[in-house]
Amino acid sequence: xxxxxxxxxxxxxxxxxxxxxxxxxxxxISNLRQEVERLKETMERGKRK
Amino acid sequence: MxxxxxxxxxxxxxxxxxxxxxxAPTEKTMGFLQRxxxxxxxxxxxxxxxxxxxxxxxxxxxxxxxxxWDWLATAGVxxxxxxxxxxxxxxxxxxxxxxxxxxxWSDARLTSTFVLWILYIGYVVLRRLIENPERRxxxxxxxxxxxxLDVPLxxxxxxxxxxxxxxxxxxxxxxxxxxxLKVFFFTMGALTALMAILIRQxxxxxxxxxxxxxxxxxxxxxxxxGGL
Numbered sequence: 001x002x003x004x005x006x007x008x009x010x011x012x013x014x015x016x017x018x019x020x021x022x023x024x025x026x027x028x029i030s031n032l033r034q035e036v037e038r039l040k041e042t043m044e045r046g047k048r049k
Numbered sequence: 050m051x052x053x054x055x056x057x058x059x060x061x062x063x064x065x066x067x068x069x070x071x072x073a074p075t076e077k078t079m080g081f082l083q084r085x086x087x088x089x090x091x092x093x094x095x096x097x098x099x100x101x102x103x104x105x106x107x108x109x110x111x112x113x114x115x116x117x118w119d120w121l122a123t124a125g126v127x128x129x130x131x132x133x134x135x136x137x138x139x140x141x142x143x144x145x146x147x148x149x150x151x152x153x154w155s156d157a158r159l160t161s162t163f164v165l166w167i168l169y170i171g172y173v174v175l176r177r178l179i180e181n182p183e184r185r186x187x188x189x190x191x192x193x194x195x196x197x198l199d200v201p202l203x204x205x206x207x208x209x210x211x212x213x214x215x216x217x218x219x220x221x222x223x224x225x226x227x228x229x230l231k232v233f234f235f236t237m238g239a240l241t242a243l244m245a246i247l248i249r250q251x252x253x254x255x256x257x258x259x260x261x262x263x264x265x266x267x268x269x270x271x272x273x274x275g276g277l
Contacts, residue, residue: 002081002082003081006082006085006142006143006145006146007070007081007084010085010088010139010142011070011088013142014135014139017134017135017138018131021247025251026250029250029253029254029257032254032258032260032261033257036260036261036264039261039264039268040264042268043264043268043271046268046271046272
């Protein structure tokens with residue numbers, strides 16, 4: 001039994017799902033940090049008024 | 050420090066892949082296919098560790114009522130689900146050529162692992178349905194404690210019932226060649242380090258989300274003229 005294709009499929013799935021997950025979490029953190037900055041600016045403007 | 054630990058874990062994972070695909074000897078019966086085992090079995094073990102972290106978070110929240118525990122639970126569940134999915138997908142990829150079937154519903158290990166996946170998907174969906182953070186934390190913590198009851202069933206199923214799933218070759222004398230054992234334990238260590246980094250990152254996401262929610266409340270309060 002060789003089944004090289006099955007091993008490649010399994011390893012591609014493992015690293016695919018881990019990379020997609022890591023990417024989505026990073027993107028969600030980055031979007032929220034942008035939101036924090038936006039809210040800070042809004043509150044700063046509110047203070048000046 | 051964070052970048053350094055990420056680089057360290059990436060290095061460990063690189064060595065684990067090298068060990069599993071090249072360094073470990075080829076198994077006599079299954080040949081190259083057996084190399085799926087290192088990451089499949091290690092993912093199953095790491096999944097249990099992540100769900101244990103989630104359980105600690107759930108119990109911690111019910112006991113202390115501090116949102117930090119709830120954030121740990123959410124992070125543990127999400128990361129545990131990733132490793133749960135890996136073990137559920139790589140198992141059938143190995144099973145089809147080895148057993149001739151993708152899946153066996155009468156197998157206690159396979160079915161209880163699938164039930165575990167469904168339960169924790171339910172946990173994630175439940176959290177999205179509740180907006181109030183405190184209420185969400187209470188309901189999901191109770192549900193999380195209930196879902197965790199399946200974890201010992203998954204772990205001990207191969208001892209308690211006769212299953213198609215192989216018994217643990219690691220603890221069995223003469224089960225795995227010493228070099229294969231070394232690669233397995235190294236892979237488990239590398240995936241555990243990766244799990245810790247992913248949980249830390251997911252926890253950070255909850256911290257930032259909480260900061261945004263608090264700032265939104267403050268901004269709304271100010272827009273309303275400070276409650277006057």
